[in-house]
Amino acid sequence: TRTPVNVTVTGAAGQIGYALLFRIASGHLLGADVPVKLRLLEIPQGMKAAEGTAMELDDCAFPLLRGIDIFDDPNKGFEGANVALLVGARPRTKGMERGDLLSANGGIFKPQGAAINAHAADDIKVLVVGNPANTNALIAQAAAPDVPAERFTAMTRLDHNRAISQLAARTGAAVTDIKRLTIWGNHSATQYPDIFHAEIAGKNAAEVVNDEQWLAETFIPTVAKRGAAIIEARGASSAASAANAALDHVHTWVNGTAAGDWTSMGVPSDGSYGVPEGIISSFPVTTKDGKYEIVQGLDINEFSRARIDASVAELVEERDAVRELGLI
Numbered sequence: 001t002r003t004p005v006n007v008t009v010t011g012a013a014g015q016i017g018y019a020l021l022f023r024i025a026s027g028h029l030l031g032a033d034v035p036v037k038l039r040l041l042e043i044p045q046g047m048k049a050a051e052g053t054a055m056e057l058d059d060c061a062f063p064l065l066r067g068i069d070i071f072d073d074p075n076k077g078f079e080g081a082n083v084a085l086l087v088g089a090r091p092r093t094k095g096m097e098r099g100d101l102l103s104a105n106g107g108i109f110k111p112q113g114a115a116i117n118a119h120a121a122d123d124i125k126v127l128v129v130g131n132p133a134n135t136n137a138l139i140a141q142a143a144a145p146d147v148p149a150e151r152f153t154a155m156t157r158l159d160h161n162r163a164i165s166q167l168a169a170r171t172g173a174a175v176t177d178i179k180r181l182t183i184w185g186n187h188s189a190t191q192y193p194d195i196f197h198a199e200i201a202g203k204n205a206a207e208v209v210n211d212e213q214w215l216a217e218t219f220i221p222t223v224a225k226r227g228a229a230i231i232e233a234r235g236a237s238s239a240a241s242a243a244n245a246a247l248d249h250v251h252t253w254v255n256g257t258a259a260g261d262w263t264s265m266g267v268p269s270d271g272s273y274g275v276p277e278g279i280i281s282s283f284p285v286t287t288k289d290g291k292y293e294i295v296q297g298l299d300i301n302e303f304s305r306a307r308i309d310a311s312v313a314e315l316v317e318e319r320d321a322v323r324e325l326g327l328i
């Protein structure tokens with residue numbers, strides 16, 4: 001029998017947490033044969049609701065779930081963690097400037113990074129979901145100097161999945177026919193969903209679509225603004241789809257990408273494609289044996305270059321702002 005994998009989830013009492021925990025416990029994060037122990041991390045006000053969720057998890061009698069512990073102290077919450085999903089964050093509220101948002105989140109992600117550094121397992125893998133996800137991941141990573149930097153990642157898989165779905169709808173293809181789609185840059189409105197290297201049933205996606213106006217004026221903004229459209233329709237932000245993307249991100253990282261395909265992950269840049277080293281930017285990546293590699297050698301056309309550069313410029317600004325605030 002396998003040793004259970006310790007999975008820490010922050011923001012466990014929130015709406016993404018509620019959509020996420022039951023699927024982790026039923027084997028959708030790591031695999032149908034991998035037992036898990038859940039460590040829920042909340043703030044004191046969230047503890048009672050997290051206990052309620054834990055009661056429901058008990059009531060599912062999930063065969064793979066080997067324990068649930070709930071904490072409001074990050075030093076305990078990350079103890080022995082093999083996988084950490086950093087979901088809880090400080091949302092932007094009315095009248096909040098970017099600097100306020102970054103410093104409020106620095107107050108969360110810096111201590112969490114330090115706690116991961118001190119207490120997590122040696123093989124820790126971190127996914128940051130809480131926004132601004134890329135820069136929150138950078139803050140946590142900077143606070144964890146003993147953990148290899150590449151273990152800190154940010155979620156752009158929801159954007160990736162949204163882009164696949166939009167492209168499938170436009171072309172009438174099945175989502176499973178679409179490969180090699182890429183989200184570049186920041187998980188924000190500046191993100192760039194790139195179909196120039198994507199394939200639809202083996203054919204180049206940009207050639208199948210053959211409509212640059214649709215690309216620029218419909219596809220890219222629809223994907224980039226989908227979060228706002230969900231809020232408008234549902235009266236609440238994406239939760240089940242975000243949870244699903246978090247499961248996909250970690251599952252792919254641990255279990256590998258399919259031959260001939262890749263995925264999108266926010267990862268520390270190694271300077272590839274002119275993205276400044278160190279910032280956490282979304283790239284096309286392949287994964288194997290629990291490690292990822294940025295796909296190399298793609299030709300970047302002018303259309304793509306301008307959009308990648310714009311999103312990366314935003315990430316550089318965010319990095320400079322958190323540096324200024326002493327958060328990294």
Ligand code: NAX
Nearest residue numbers: 011013014015016041042043046088089130131155158242
């Ligand atoms: P909720 O407000 O429903 O839940 C957040 C939870 O986090 C709350 O229970 C709160 O008590 C807890 N929390 C706050 N500070 C904490 C801390 N220091 N330690 C532990 N827990 C803490 O938000 P929800 O809808 O679940 O969204 C969570 C985050 O995901 C938000 O930042 C949101 O912007 C972000 N998203 C990111 C997406 C992505 O693609 N990267 C998409 C979905 C989502 O918008």
